[in-house]
Amino acid sequence: xxxxxxxxxxxxxxxxxxxxxxxxxxxxxxxxxxxxxxxxxxxxxxxxxxxxxxxxxxxxxxxxxxxxxxxxxxxxxxxxxxxxxxxxxxxxxxxxxxxxxxxxxxxxxxxxxxxxxxxxxxxxxxxxxxxxxxx
Numbered sequence: 001x002x003x004x005x006x007x008x009x010x011x012x013x014x015x016x017x018x019x020x021x022x023x024x025x026x027x028x029x030x031x032x033x034x035x036x037x038x039x040x041x042x043x044x045x046x047x048x049x050x051x052x053x054x055x056x057x058x059x060x061x062x063x064x065x066x067x068x069x070x071x072x073x074x075x076x077x078x079x080x081x082x083x084x085x086x087x088x089x090x091x092x093x094x095x096x097x098x099x100x101x102x103x104x105x106x107x108x109x110x111x112x113x114x115x116x117x118x119x120x121x122x123x124x125x126x127x128x129x130x131x132x133x134x135x
Contacts, residue, residue, distance in 0.1 A: 001069070006126030007080065008068035010119055015061030017115065022054045056086075064123075073131050084123040091116045 002008055029050065033043040060083050067076040094112055098105050 003070060003131075004068050004073055004126050004129050006122050006129060007064045007076075010122045010126060011061045011064030011066075011068060013061075013115075013119055013122070014057050014064060017119075018054050018057035018061060021057060022051070025050045025054070053090075060086075064126075073129060077127055080123055080127050084120050084127075087116055087120050087123070 030047060033046055063079065063083065067073075067080065070076045091113060094109055095106075098109050
């Protein structure tokens with residue numbers, strides 16, 4: 001039985017994000033790295049960093065799906081907080097890097113900013129859900 005619908009929704013959204021992140025990487029971002037002017041070491045680093053984010057999203061999504069069904073929500077609250085903090089830190093890195101490297105691209109991160117905000121708000125709402133006493 002589902003104990004936390006917010007966690008369930010976060011799990012689905014974050015798994016969807018992992019799939020679209022991998023797909024976008026394969027179709028758009030990673031093929032641009034095949035240019036000979038980019039050093040092989042830089043291409044390798046970009047490739048694995050891209051896939052680390054995909055793997056993290058997948059793991060976070062599965063964790064939230066499992067937590068949605070967990071009987072005692074107080075026992076998974078810390079994990080939800082930690083994942084939420086990681087998501088916020090991720091956004092700070094995205095925003096800060098964009099601001100530092102190319103201020104004109106701030107509009108380019110709007111969709112990422114909205115997605116991260118929605119996920120973090122849903123996580124916080126899920127954290128606030130109280131255990132219902134068993135009857």
